[in-house]
Amino acid sequence: MRTRKVRPGSAALVLGACGALVLSACGGGGSSFGGAAKTQATGPAKLSIMIGSPGPAETNAVEAAAAAWSKKSGNTAKVIVASDLGQQLGQGFAGGTPPDLFYADASRIGDFAKVGNLYAYGDQVKSASFLPSLVTTFTYKDKLQCAPKDYSTLALVINTDLWAAAGLTDADIPKDWAGLETVAKKLTKGKVTGLVIGNDINRGGVFMKQAGGWVVAADGKTMTADSPENLAGLTQIKKMMAAGTLKFSTDTKPAAGWGGEAFGKGIGAMTIEGNWIRGALTKDFPKVKAKIVELPAGPAGKGTLVFSNCWGIAAKSTHQAQAVDLVKYLTSVDQQLAFTKAFGPMPSTVEGIAKFKTEYPDDAAFAAGGEYGQGPVNLPGFDPVMAAFSSKMATLGKGADAKSMLADLQKNGTAAIAAG
Amino acid sequence: MAKRRTNIHGREGIAGWVFTAPAMIILGVFLFVPIVMALWVSMTNWTGNVDPFGGGPNAAFVGTRNYTALFLQDGLARSNFMQSLGNTFYYVLLVVPLQTATSLLLALIVNEKFLRGRSFFRTAFYFPSVTSSIAISTVFLFLFSNTGAVNGFLKLLGIDGPEWFSDSRGLLHMFFGLFGAGDNPGWGQGEIFGRSLWDWLSGPSVAMCVIIVLAVWTTTGTFMLMFLAALQDLPVEVDEAAMLDGVSPWQKLRLVTIPMLKPALFLVITLGIIGTWQVFDQIYVMGKGAPAGTTMTPAFLSYKTSFTSNAWGSGAAIAFVIFLIIVILTWMQRRMMREDKTPGRLRRAAGLARLTQSNRGTASANLAQNNSGTGPES
Numbered sequence: 086m087r088t089r090k091v092r093p094g095s096a097a098l099v100l101g102a103c104g105a106l107v108l109s110a111c112g113g114g115g116s117s118f119g120g121a122a123k124t125q126a127t128g129p130a131k132l133s134i135m136i137g138s139p140g141p142a143e144t145n146a147v148e149a150a151a152a153a154w155s156k157k158s159g160n161t162a163k164v165i166v167a168s169d170l171g172q173q174l175g176q177g178f179a180g181g182t183p184p185d186l187f188y189a190d191a192s193r194i195g196d197f198a199k200v201g202n203l204y205a206y207g208d209q210v211k212s213a214s215f216l217p218s219l220v221t222t223f224t225y226k227d228k229l230q231c232a233p234k235d236y237s238t239l240a241l242v243i244n245t246d247l248w249a250a251a252g253l254t255d256a257d258i259p260k261d262w263a264g265l266e267t268v269a270k271k272l273t274k275g276k277v278t279g280l281v282i283g284n285d286i287n288r289g290g291v292f293m294k295q296a297g298g299w300v301v302a303a304d305g306k307t308m309t310a311d312s313p314e315n316l317a318g319l320t321q322i323k324k325m326m327a328a329g330t331l332k333f334s335t336d337t338k339p340a341a342g343w344g345g346e347a348f349g350k351g352i353g354a355m356t357i358e359g360n361w362i363r364g365a366l367t368k369d370f371p372k373v374k375a376k377i378v379e380l381p382a383g384p385a386g387k388g389t390l391v392f393s394n395c396w397g398i399a400a401k402s403t404h405q406a407q408a409v410d411l412v413k414y415l416t417s418v419d420q421q422l423a424f425t426k427a428f429g430p431m432p433s434t435v436e437g438i439a440k441f442k443t444e445y446p447d448d449a450a451f452a453a454g455g456e457y458g459q460g461p462v463n464l465p466g467f468d469p470v471m472a473a474f475s476s477k478m479a480t481l482g483k484g485a486d487a488k489s490m491l492a493d494l495q496k497n498g499t500a501a502i503a504a505g
Numbered sequence: 506m507a508k509r510r511t512n513i514h515g516r517e518g519i520a521g522w523v524f525t526a527p528a529m530i531i532l533g534v535f536l537f538v539p540i541v542m543a544l545w546v547s548m549t550n551w552t553g554n555v556d557p558f559g560g561g562p563n564a565a566f567v568g569t570r571n572y573t574a575l576f577l578q579d580g581l582a583r584s585n586f587m588q589s590l591g592n593t594f595y596y597v598l599l600v601v602p603l604q605t606a607t608s609l610l611l612a613l614i615v616n617e618k619f620l621r622g623r624s625f626f627r628t629a630f631y632f633p634s635v636t637s638s639i640a641i642s643t644v645f646l647f648l649f650s651n652t653g654a655v656n657g658f659l660k661l662l663g664i665d666g667p668e669w670f671s672d673s674r675g676l677l678h679m680f681f682g683l684f685g686a687g688d689n690p691g692w693g694q695g696e697i698f699g700r701s702l703w704d705w706l707s708g709p710s711v712a713m714c715v716i717i718v719l720a721v722w723t724t725t726g727t728f729m730l731m732f733l734a735a736l737q738d739l740p741v742e743v744d745e746a747a748m749l750d751g752v753s754p755w756q757k758l759r760l761v762t763i764p765m766l767k768p769a770l771f772l773v774i775t776l777g778i779i780g781t782w783q784v785f786d787q788i789y790v791m792g793k794g795a796p797a798g799t800t801m802t803p804a805f806l807s808y809k810t811s812f813t814s815n816a817w818g819s820g821a822a823i824a825f826v827i828f829l830i831i832v833i834l835t836w837m838q839r840r841m842m843r844e845d846k847t848p849g850r851l852r853r854a855a856g857l858a859r860l861t862q863s864n865r866g867t868a869s870a871n872l873a874q875n876n877s878g879t880g881p882e883s
Contacts, residue, residue, distance in 0.1 A: 179553035
């Protein structure tokens, strides 16, 4: 078997050619990435709007609004429904061609703003007077990054049939943790568990908040995860789990995908969910009657969580002025109420929420939550930190240690703050 | 050698380069250059929205920091990565032997001349491999759902089936539990790369087992085909000689057929190791790492770190670590499967095979011995 050696000269030639290719590729790469400030185009614009839509109700509503604005302003706006919004946005930013306008989740604002993906136009839309808690949620480095689209809060959802069957009346609606334990115990019967909630911090976190704790300090500069208040919140969950009156939706028999599913199927007599539960129940479980009340207060008073998206405008968009104009249209009171009617979330402006309260008295508990609710942690680098904590929290019902879980959160969060 | 060559041969050399140039340029542009670029990205803190080679705060060179964060620094990056390595270790450990053994068995069966409807079975066994893995994963989601067919079947047998996709308990942990080892016992507290020994010894979670079954089921067909091709290439004479010598079918399989299938075995195991360490699409469809991160694999973690956390440098570093792991494992496996490392009996059998071949002068290949040296021939 003779093997032929590659002559050094040829090898050098090949290496040189490949090296040149590398260099040319690098040089070529430079042109597709512009600086942050793109030259702005004037005149009629073609805008792309990327949304993460759970269903046709929301897609149709946004499409109708975009079409109405296009007609009015002479521009065109195209709605793209992302199947995985976070990933598709990441791809758009990396490819240098992000959508002009997109849903930006409150928890990702820090990530997006830190690296300069967002055009911070907050000052141009402040006159709409958004709810103060939402303004805080979308502020990064003292700048309002984008206009809050709408918001939802968590409330206690009660199955009125099961409630009445257990001999409970309106007077029994829990005002504190002790009251919650009592009614949950009365409602737990056979395959029905008193309270069934989702298994992560986005639901269980309300107990931490009601106990007076939260993951980060209000100024967003230090971690407060390992505080005794947070431990008290998780301990309350464990206590009720031990009593069999509270279960995560993944721990019920049969397991449910989320709290609303367990509630609709009658596995849980109560759940903690947001505004979206109305639409979900109407669609999947039209026979189930639900009453929405404010969450019971903990040792430190009332507490709930706020979820929100904003209308993010890409720093690389060449039609920022037109996009801001579209946002102004979309956040007008009438348009926001139209969205509420179509798919449920609450208007993000002070005027809008006042109208919401009069138009939807049954959902007053959701609106009330906006006054004391806690938005998600919006610091950069917290997405994996919160995901890791949530996946540990899911094992709380299987004997996991709450204290070490919070200690890990403290450690990981501190590292993320130091890096960010 | 080069000196003795004439000018004509020299020009042939150039012509050779010219003819291979298109392929090499394509490989260079689409393979070599991207790898070098990714290697560079793995040493930056690129955030994904500027030129990765342009420097600046969003693409600064950070040396080996992304790599040390995966191995040496106590933090989320390491704990996630180590968990994904542990998960995938058990995944590979179960999938590779299972798929190899099953596909060999199936190949032997459908190679049997007396089997009726052989082509039907060949097609049937190969079918899962040509179906989209996304579609199969979705079907498995239904099969193993809480009220799905699998749990329905178990119920008929009087067994209360587990909540397959939300059960994060490790199989080995459950096994230790049978012997009264409590949760997180004292002897399991030692830490390796920041993960306790007890956690490393968890075994695959119940949810991961579903993915293991899925992987074995979908890949077996392809590997069966490879074994089948090798089986059909085996000289009939050897079989006949062995039968004349009076071996039992089991002896024939163990001492004659399998030793002669070694090149195919090497191929199947190598492809198996590569494929299993890169497992991604099943994970993406079936839970994205849930429950409790027990189905997280390095490939999926790399994707998640890059595309959703926008930490492209760290994601690229993970990808390169998987690459190294695969290279090292393949190299180790090649060492282990070398002929001179095989036990005496196997070597004798291989020798017998060779002898028979040369005696009878069959052209049908040096299958049994050529895996020790398949270098380029000039």
